[in-house]
Amino acid sequence: MESVTNRILYVRLPCNPIFPIGVVYLADHVHKLFPTAQQRIFDLGTVPPLDFTVALDACVDEFQPTLLVFSWRDIQIYAPVGGRAGNPLQNAFEFYYARNLMVKLRGAVGGMRLAASYYTELWRNQGLIKRGLKRARKHNPMARAVVGGGAVSVFYEQLGNKLPTGTIVSVGEGETLLEKLLQERDFRDERCYVVGENLPRDHMIHEQPTPIEKTACNYDYIETIWPEFQYYLQEQDFYVGVQTKRGCPHNCCYCIYTVVEGKQVRINPADEVIAEMQQLYNRGIRNFWFTDAQFIPARKFIDDAIELLEKILAAGMKDIHWAAYIRADNLTPKLADLMVKTGMNYFEIGITSGSQELVRKMRMGYNLRTVLENCRDLKAAGFNDLVSVNYSFNVIDERPETIRQTIAYHRELEQIFGADKVEPAIFFIGLQPHTHLEKYAFDHNIIKPDYDPMSLMPWTAKKLLWNPEPLGSFFGEVCLQAWRQNPNDFGREVMNILEAQLGRADLEAALVAPVERAGEVERARGTRGPLWGLGGKGTGELGSQSRAGVPPVERTGVAPTQWGLGARGQEKILAAAKNT
Ligand code: B12
Ligand code: SF4
Numbered sequence: 001m002e003s004v005t006n007r008i009l010y011v012r013l014p015c016n017p018i019f020p021i022g023v024v025y026l027a028d029h030v031h032k033l034f035p036t037a038q039q040r041i042f043d044l045g046t047v048p049p050l051d052f053t054v055a056l057d058a059c060v061d062e063f064q065p066t067l068l069v070f071s072w073r074d075i076q077i078y079a080p081v082g083g084r085a086g087n088p089l090q091n092a093f094e095f096y097y098a099r100n101l102m103v104k105l106r107g108a109v110g111g112m113r114l115a116a117s118y119y120t121e122l123w124r125n126q127g128l129i130k131r132g133l134k135r136a137r138k139h140n141p142m143a144r145a146v147v148g149g150g151a152v153s154v155f156y157e158q159l160g161n162k163l164p165t166g167t168i169v170s171v172g173e174g175e176t177l178l179e180k181l182l183q184e185r186d187f188r189d190e191r192c193y194v195v196g197e198n199l200p201r202d203h204m205i206h207e208q209p210t211p212i213e214k215t216a217c218n219y220d221y222i223e224t225i226w227p228e229f230q231y232y233l234q235e236q237d238f239y240v241g242v243q244t245k246r247g248c249p250h251n252c253c254y255c256i257y258t259v260v261e262g263k264q265v266r267i268n269p270a271d272e273v274i275a276e277m278q279q280l281y282n283r284g285i286r287n288f289w290f291t292d293a294q295f296i297p298a299r300k301f302i303d304d305a306i307e308l309l310e311k312i313l314a315a316g317m318k319d320i321h322w323a324a325y326i327r328a329d330n331l332t333p334k335l336a337d338l339m340v341k342t343g344m345n346y347f348e349i350g351i352t353s354g355s356q357e358l359v360r361k362m363r364m365g366y367n368l369r370t371v372l373e374n375c376r377d378l379k380a381a382g383f384n385d386l387v388s389v390n391y392s393f394n395v396i397d398e399r400p401e402t403i404r405q406t407i408a409y410h411r412e413l414e415q416i417f418g419a420d421k422v423e424p425a426i427f428f429i430g431l432q433p434h435t436h437l438e439k440y441a442f443d444h445n446i447i448k449p450d451y452d453p454m455s456l457m458p459w460t461a462k463k464l465l466w467n468p469e470p471l472g473s474f475f476g477e478v479c480l481q482a483w484r485q486n487p488n489d490f491g492r493e494v495m496n497i498l499e500a501q502l503g504r505a506d507l508e509a510a511l512v513a514p515v516e517r518a519g520e521v522e523r524a525r526g527t528r529g530p531l532w533g534l535g536g537k538g539t540g541e542l543g544s545q546s547r548a549g550v551p552p553v554e555r556t557g558v559a560p561t562q563w564g565l566g567a568r569g570q571e572k573i574l575a576a577a578k579n580t
Contacts, residue, residue: 006182007038007140009065011132013125013149014044014052015073019232021241021291022149022174023071027225028217029175034182040065041226044128052124056132064139067146069178070129075122075151075454076430088114089428090483092465095458097476115456122454126162133164146181146192148174153260154432156193157200158454165196172260173246176210205259205434214243214268216275219283239289239323240280244273244308245301248293252364253396253436254429257293265297270308274315281317288322295324302335309338321345329366331374336381347378348425349389354409355402356513358395363436368409369511375416388423389413393498394471395429396440400502405510407499412507424491426479431464 008030010023020043027039042059044052060068091114094107129145136143145163148170152159156171163169170177171191180187191207193200201207223229232238247265248258277288296305312320323346331339349371353359356368375387391406414422431437433453441447447463455461467475478501482493 005036005038006034006067007063007065008040008067008069008178008182009060009063009132009136010039010041010069010071011056011059011128012041012043012045013070013072013128014047014049014121017045017231017238018073019238019240019289020045020071020073021243022073023069024217024222024226025214025243026069026071026174026178028222029212030178030182031218031221032215033179037182038063039225041222041228043226043228043231046228046231052128053131056128057135060132060135061139065136066140066143067181068129068132068136068143069174070132070145070147071149072125072147072151073149075155076432089465089479092461093476093479093483096462097473098480099477103480111458118456122162129167130164133167144168144181146170146174146177148172148177148192150260153205154256154434155454156205157433158452160193160195160200163195167195168192169195169200171200171205172209172262173212175212203434205256208264209246209262211264211266214246214266214272216272216279219276219279233283233285237287238285239287240285241289241291242273242277242280243291244268244270244295245292245297245304248297250294250297250363250365251436253362253440254432256432256435259434261293265301267301267304270304270311273308274311277312277317277320278315281320286320288320290322290324292324295326296330296335297327299330302330302332306335306338309335309342312342313338317342319343323347325350327366328371328374331377333377333381336374336377336383339378340381340383344383345385347383347385347387349375349387349413351409352390352392353395353398353402354391354406354510356511357405358397358402360513361396372409372412372416372511375413379416383417385421386423387413387417387421388425390425390427392427392429392466394467394475398471401505401509403498404502404505407495407502407504408507409510410495411504424495426491426494429466431466437466 008027010027012020012023020041023041023043027041030037031039040059040063042056042063044056047055087110091107091110094103095111096107098104098107129147133143133145144166146168147159147163152169153171156169159169168177168181168187169192177187177190177192180190188194188198191204191209193204232240245265245267247261247263248255249263249265250258252258280288296302321343323344326347328347328349328351351359351366351368351371352362352364354368359366359368389410391410393403393406410422410424429437431441431447431453438447438453441463442449446468447460451460451463453464455464478494478497479490481497482490485497486493
């Protein structure tokens with residue numbers, strides 16, 4: 001039972017105009033439980049930067065909230081995506097690896113611009129939270145702020161000392177926390193803490209989220225509390241978010257999704273998902289992004305995916321397109337057929353390496369042979385759109401033979417889909433807190449436990465943007481050469497340079513992972529220096545060799561269709577991404 005009439009203002013903090021599905025779901029959930037609560041969604045993603053403060057002030061003055069729900073989506077963008085202040089990866093590589101002093105200088109200037117823009121955004125968002133709360137307290141002295149969202153889930157420990165005392169900092173999904181807050185119940189058992197009152201519990205992010213029964217979002221209601229909703233309906237090519245499940249059972253060494261959402265997969269009933277999609281469809285939306293950590297997290301969820309896709313067809317939504325993160329090892333011919341029939345028009349293979357040995361070492365649980373078989377099924381089912389394949393070279397135990405294997409694997413994918421349809425997305429992985437990879441980095445003395453994962457200072461950034469020696473310089477030079485030679489087709493150029501320099505393995509070698517024997521890794525490492533033609537410096541740094549990762553698309557930023565952006569946004573991103 002709600003004890004006072006609450007006025008809840010959801011402020012989506014500035015970010016590229018991705019549909020703010022998180023706050024929409026929170027507001028919908030609250031409305032279903034507390035129909036008398038007054039709510040308003042205010043999306044700074046649709047406001048020009050110069051107007052942020054004026055617009056926020058005006059909204060707070062008009063709505064006079066008692067509770068401010070700040071949703072902060074992204075902070076760390078190490079992936080090679082341009083837009084904010086240039087191409088972070090290129091700047092970093094020019095600075096770290098260029099031999100030409102002018103290029104190095106250009107990288108340094110670019111890097112400084114990027115760092116300045118990053119810290120400005122960070123301070124600006126903190127400022128908006130403080131400002132909004134202060135202003136709300138003029139109208140309601142007891143007004144309170146709670147912050148959550150993707151970025152807060154990743155950096156909740158670091159954000160504590162940057163926010164006003166009394167702010168509630170929340171990890172992961174926020175439905176039950178808001179529910180308890182509004183009922184004035186004790187909420188401290190939720191994954192949250194209160195700035196100035198308590199510290200986050202150890203491993204709080206690893207606690208399981210409280211499950212909720214998800215029903216179709218009521219967009220008739222949402223449009224009454226969100227004046228800017230039309231913004232996302234106007235451009236016909238936004239990919240609007242719809243969640244079909246939460247959680248991922250896997251353990252990929254670099255990934256934090258499985259921790260934020262929890263390992264237990266919770267399926268939203270297909271009929272509810274369809275009912276939600278239909279409301280959007282009836283408003284003219286034709287592009288959907290299934291925002292699940294994984295659309296088909298494991299084989300046992302194939303039937304759920306089939307049920308959903310069959311129901312999409314049965315509901316008559318035959319002219320839609322959709323995209324999602326998909327583990328390509330969990331497909332069947334029937335599912336592949338349905339994916340094509342229902343309009344999946346973007347497909348990403350997040351394998352990270354084309355070497356089964358390395359895929360296994362990263363704990364990704366992928367069988368690369370199965371992925372190839374499933375890709376053949378998809379092609380046979382008529383899939384003829386763009387396929388983006390993520391590669392992060394220099395993952396754990398990378399060496400020339402594993403690179404040759406990745407080349408072989410990639411060429412096989414080109415055989416299947418056509419070379420012009422397979423886009424190799426080369427990226428370097430940003431280390432994220434609370435991952436196995438972070439632990440590996442601590443154990444191997446690569447970073448210290450008191451490092452700041454939000455830092456963009458060159459000495460920290462170099463470690464977080466994972467490209468350790470001795471291969472680091474080699475890859476740095478290959479990337480710089482690719483940017484010079486063919487900046488508009490960076491990924492393919494990298495693959496060509498690598499193949500020209502190292503050759504290609506037999507496909508079969510890529511598909512088998514030899515059983516690791518004691519000492520094997522060390523032996524492999526020991527051969528790296530001479531193999532790479534490195535001097536003592538290179539071989540001397542072998543101790544810093546490591547693996548790396550960032551969840552599928554986050555690493556790349558190259559997929560043109562997946563951004564939920566309008567056409568111009570997509571073009572810009574495609575151009576920026578190609579430049580990487
Ligand atoms: C799907 C997805 C995408 C899709 C989005 C497609 C679309 N059209 O919607 C695509 C591929 C486009 C994408 C792109 C990017 N993404 Co992304 N993405 C995700 C993913 C997997 C799910 C997000 C989602 O929509 N979930 C479903 C909704 C319902 O959940 P939600 O928004 O998180 O909201 C819930 C909770 O967060 C919480 N909540 C939200 N706000 C608040 C506020 C309060 C007060 C409370 C209490 C709770 C709360 O409750 C909500 C409901 O349960 C997350 C990882 C993850 N598993 O969460 C990353 C994630 C959000 N992305 C991230 C990033 C960095 C990016 C990129 C910047 C990557 C890049 N370098 O290019 C880009 C750019 C995005 C942009 N703004 O420009 C990061 C953000 C954190 C960070 N590192 O800073 C995440 C967390 C991944 C990660 N671990 O790094 N992404
Ligand atoms: S990378 Fe994908 S499959 Fe692996 S844990 Fe993360 S969400 Fe799950």
